[in-house]
Amino acid sequence: MKLVWTIAAFGSLAWYVLLTGYVAVRGAKDIRAMLARLSSRKENRT
Amino acid sequence: MSHFDWLVDGSIVGLYLLVVVAAGIWVRRYVGGVQDFLVAGREMDVYLGVASLAATEFGIVTCMYTAQAGYQHGFSGAVPGLLQFAAMLVIGWTGFCVKPLRESGALTLPELFEKRFGARVRWAAGLVIVLGGLLNMGLYLRLGGEFLVVVTGFDAGRLEWVMTGLLALVLVYTVLGGMLSVLVTDYVQFVVMSVGLVAVTVLVLVNVGWQPLVDAVERTHGAAGFSPLANPERGWPYLVFQALLATAATLTWQPVVARVLASKDARVGQRIYTRTSPFFLARFVLPGIWGIAALATLGPVAFEALPESLRDDPSMAAMPLYLSTALPIGLLGLLVAAMLAADMSTDSSYLLTWSSVIYNDLLAPVRKGWSESKGLFVNRLLVLAIGAFLLFYGLWFELEGSAWDYFTITGTIYLSSLSVLIVACLYWKRASRAGAIGAIAWGALCPVAFLAAQKSEVAALVESAKSIGTYWSGIAAFGGAALAMVVGSLAFPERKERA
Numbered sequence: 019m020k021l022v023w024t025i026a027a028f029g030s031l032a033w034y035v036l037l038t039g040y041v042a043v044r045g046a047k048d049i050r051a052m053l054a055r056l057s058s059r060k061e062n063r064t
Numbered sequence: 065m066s067h068f069d070w071l072v073d074g075s076i077v078g079l080y081l082l083v084v085v086a087a088g089i090w091v092r093r094y095v096g097g098v099q100d101f102l103v104a105g106r107e108m109d110v111y112l113g114v115a116s117l118a119a120t121e122f123g124i125v126t127c128m129y130t131a132q133a134g135y136q137h138g139f140s141g142a143v144p145g146l147l148q149f150a151a152m153l154v155i156g157w158t159g160f161c162v163k164p165l166r167e168s169g170a171l172t173l174p175e176l177f178e179k180r181f182g183a184r185v186r187w188a189a190g191l192v193i194v195l196g197g198l199l200n201m202g203l204y205l206r207l208g209g210e211f212l213v214v215v216t217g218f219d220a221g222r223l224e225w226v227m228t229g230l231l232a233l234v235l236v237y238t239v240l241g242g243m244l245s246v247l248v249t250d251y252v253q254f255v256v257m258s259v260g261l262v263a264v265t266v267l268v269l270v271n272v273g274w275q276p277l278v279d280a281v282e283r284t285h286g287a288a289g290f291s292p293l294a295n296p297e298r299g300w301p302y303l304v305f306q307a308l309l310a311t312a313a314t315l316t317w318q319p320v321v322a323r324v325l326a327s328k329d330a331r332v333g334q335r336i337y338t339r340t341s342p343f344f345l346a347r348f349v350l351p352g353i354w355g356i357a358a359l360a361t362l363g364p365v366a367f368e369a370l371p372e373s374l375r376d377d378p379s380m381a382a383m384p385l386y387l388s389t390a391l392p393i394g395l396l397g398l399l400v401a402a403m404l405a406a407d408m409s410t411d412s413s414y415l416l417t418w419s420s421v422i423y424n425d426l427l428a429p430v431r432k433g434w435s436e437s438k439g440l441f442v443n444r445l446l447v448l449a450i451g452a453f454l455l456f457y458g459l460w461f462e463l464e465g466s467a468w469d470y471f472t473i474t475g476t477i478y479l480s481s482l483s484v485l486i487v488a489c490l491y492w493k494r495a496s497r498a499g500a501i502g503a504i505a506w507g508a509l510c511p512v513a514f515l516a517a518q519k520s521e522v523a524a525l526v527e528s529a530k531s532i533g534t535y536w537s538g539i540a541a542f543g544g545a546a547l548a549m550v551v552g553s554l555a556f557p558e559r560k561e562r563a
Binding site for chain 1: 091094096100103104107109110111112113114115139142146192217244247248251254255258259261262265274280289290291342343345346349350353
């Protein structure tokens with residue numbers, strides 16, 4: 019069990035380090051695209 | 065004595081609060097109607113969904129109870145994280161329930177149930193979701209406030225003011241921008257929270273070392289510190305209950321499911337689940353390490369520094385006490401900003417989630433014909449009303465036992481019945497409304513009765529609650545709800561079927 023928890027702890031840490039930067043970049047793009055779509059939808063409604 | 069420096073650490077926290085509230089208020093201009101307010105116009109893509117789900121499902125309260133679990137049970141305290149990681153991965157990969165749920169176009173789970181079981185089931189399901197959800201969330205502010213008081217060295221008498229201030233900031237942007245503000249602030253909060261989590265964990269590992277952490281667990285808990293099966297007070301009932309809970313939460317916990325419902329399509333919803341799944345392990349393991357570090361380094365004398373009110377059960381305050389003295393100036397500010405980020409994202413999402421169920425499902429019979437602007441106004445009022453409830457509930461409720469146990473009991477109020485309902489609704493042709501009502505009633509009554517017995521003035525009731533225990537009570541709620549669904553559906557089939 020000690021090995022399982024060692025893998026879980028360091029695996030979680032590695033996943034966080036790798037994911038944070040990637041999600042920060044891609045997430046910002048998602049926000050821009052989402053707001054652009056909502057903006058054009060709102061214009062169409064008015 | 066906390067190392068928190070009001071000039072350096074306070075400036076980091078102040079800057080973070082300014083950015084996040086400004087971002088939350090700025091996006092309010094994109095809210096054009098109720099659908100934009102509740103599900104961001106269903107325009108959310110994968111990576112924003114990953115950031116939002118991770119930020120929502122990690123608050124100060126999560127950090128507190130997972131660290132408490134690490135302090136009290138060692139590594140085996142992180143078993144719920146392993147189970148939820150597996151549940152998210154498998155359900156996201158297969159699309160079990162979540163794919164047809166997103167394809168149904170429903171805004172909430174009860175709306176899906178109405179299509180199969182009728183309006184009364186929708187209303188009853190909405191009621192247990194709100195009841196379970198609000199009781200569950202009722203402790204968030206108090207635990208968040210306690211963390212901040214210990215870490216920053218605040219006077220404990222100011223706890224209520226810290227709680228009120230936190231809530232007021234969250235309410236400002238949630239009321240104005242709804243899900244859009246929640247998503248954008250979640251994104252900022254995910255980045256700040258992740259940087260803080262990683263930096264603090266690395267520092268703890270460097271300062272204490274991995275092997276001393278393992279040794280401390282072995283010395284204090286023995287084999288039970290690594291496996292719940294070696295703990296006679298936990299064993300298989302604990303494992304079975306946690307597995308049921310993890311699966312049910314993945315399928316029906318409204319703040320989690322809201323990300324599937326707000327996603328662009330079912331495939332995006334599934335990908336959000338699979339890509340966020342490791343986070344559900346990390347959210348237990350990393351703060352668990354902090355709790356274990358407190359176990360390894362704090363002696364009995366250290367707890368004398370705690371405010372009087374927190375000394376009775378120091379397990380909850382052990383982690384913030386350890387961090388307040390172990391982290392240097394600057395990193396402590398980053399930690400507080402990260403925890404505030406985590407807490408605000410959770411509070412805002414949960415406020416919106418429960419208000420959306422009240423508006424969409426409980427008010428469904430009376431809101432026909434309402435204009436978009438009236439719908440928006442009512443939604444904003446509901447968010448404010450829930451905020452007021454949280455403040456008062458958090459002030460008077462006294463927690464007995466572990467925080468995680470409290471959350472599992474209150475969560476079970478609806479997780480047990482709604483997980484049965486969603487599976488039966490989507491995959492069992494003979495499921496009927498009688499079965500659905502039976503499952504909802506049993507699933508809600510069982511944990512409420514257990515919670516009432518625990519809090520009762522009658523000694524015999526308190527004793528019987530103790531002898532049954534949280535895990536058997538939870539298993540009974542899930543098993544009874546499934547049985548009620550099967551028996552009710554077979555005994556009272558739908559009319560078409562009878563004909």
